[in-house]
Amino acid sequence: MDTLPPRRPSSLLLASLVFLVAAAGIVIIATPSSTPSSAPPAAEAAPPASKVVPPPAKAPSAARVPLAKERAAPSGRAAATASPLYRVGAMPKVRCRAGQIQPGNAASYRSFMTGVNRCLNLAWRTQFKKARLPFSPPKLRFVTSQVSSPCGRWPTGAGGYYCSVNRTIYIGVTRKILKDAYGPNHAQFMAHEYAHHVQQLAGILPYYGQSSWHAKPSARLALSRRLELQADCLASAFLREAAGSLSVTRQHWDAMVQWISANGDKTWPRNDHGKGRNQAYWMERGFASGSPASCNTGLASPRSVS
Template sequence: MTRVTRCLNIAWKAQFGKAKLAFGQPRLRFSTSKVNTPCGRWPSSAGGMYCSANRTIYIGVTRQVLKNPYAANHAQFMAHEYAHHVQHLAGIMKYYVNSTWRAGTAGKLAFSRRLELQADCMGAAFLRQISGSLPVEQEQWDGMVRWVHANGHKNWPKNDHGKGSSQAYWMDRGFDAGAPSACNTWSVPANRVA
C-alpha cells in the first residue's frame, strides 16, 4: 500500500501539473482498529477512509486483509481513497459539500454516489496506468469487476456508493480509458450513478 501510494503521488502530481493546479501529498495512516478522525467516526462498513480536514488516508489493516493479499484489489482500494484526496485538492469535494448542504435526503445520496463512483473510476484509471509495474491481467480485472457488480453495494445499505452495477460500470470505464478524463460522474444522467 505504501508503494502504491508513492506511485499515486507521482501520477497525480503530474496530472495536477498539466492542469496548472497546486498539489500536495496526503498523509497515510494504517490502523488495526477503527479510529476517530477530525472528520468523525470511521464508518463501520468501510475498510478505509479519507479525511480532508487533515488530508489523511486511513487504511484498516485487519486479519482478513492480511489473509487475502490480492495486490490488484488492494491497489484499487488505495487508489479509490487517494482519489478522494484528489477530489479535495481539485475543489470537487467543496462542490459536493456545498451541494449536499442544500439537498434533501435523496439528493444527498445522489451526490454521494457521484463522488464515490468518480473515485472508483479514477482509481481504475490509475490501475490501468501502472499495469506495467503491477500486472493486472484482463482476466483478473474482469473477475474483480464481476465481484463488484454482484457484491459492491452490500456494505452500503443506504446506497451512498452506488449499486454494484454502477460501481462496475465506472471501474470499467476508468480502466478502459486509463485517464481521469473518463471519470466525470457529475454530468451524466442519474441512471448512470444509481
C-alpha cells in the same frame, strides 16, 4: 501472472465508502469486508451525522501556497463538471515498485501500501501539473487501533478512511486485512481512497459536501453516487497505467467487473454507491481510457449514476 487468484475479488475492491459532512469537514469511510472472500461483504451503515466531530476553528492544512504559474481549483458546480483534470489526458504510466504482501505480515503490507501510495503521488502530481493546479500529497497513517481524527471518531468496523480536514488516509492494519495477500485488491483500495484526496484538491469533494449539507435525503444520495462512482473511475484509470507492475491481469479485471455488475448493489443498505451495473460501468470507463476525462460524473445522465 496469467491466472486468476483462487478466489473471488476481495471486498477491498468494494470498499464501503460513505461521506459525511460536518461544517467544513468531510470524512470518507472505507470498510474492508469481514466476510469470507466467497461472499459479498456486509454493508456498514453510515454513522449518524451527529457523531461527526466538527473541525476546529483553525483546521490544519496540508496545502502549499500555489506557484505563480498555477491557478486556484474551480469552486462550485464547475469543480465537478468542468475540472481542468478532465483535459490533461491519460494518466502517466508508472512502474510501481511496491513489492509483495506476505500473508499475515504487517510490515510487508505497510511497505506495499506505502509503495502504491508513492506511485499515486507521482502519477497525480503529473496530472495536476499539467492542469496547472496546486498539488500536495495526502498523509498516510497506518494504525492498529481505532484512532480519532479531526473529522471525528473511527467508526465501528471501519478498516480505514480519508479525512479532508488534515488530508490524511488512515489505514487499519488488522488480522482480517492481512489474510488477503493479493496485491491488486489492496492497490485498488488505496487508489480509490486516494481518488477522494484528488477530489478534495480539485474542489470536487468540497462542492459535493457543501451541496449535500442542506439537500434532501434523495438528493444527498444522488450526490454521493456521483462522488463515489467517480472515485471508482479515477482509481481504475490509475490502475490501468500501473497494471503491469502491480500484476493486474485482464482476466482478474474482467472477473472483478463481472462480479461487481451482478452483486455490487447488493452490498449497500441504501443506494449511495450506485447500482452494480453502474459501478462496473464507471470502473470500465476508467480502465479502458486510463484518463480522468472519462470520469466526469458531474455531467453524467441520472441513469448512469443511479
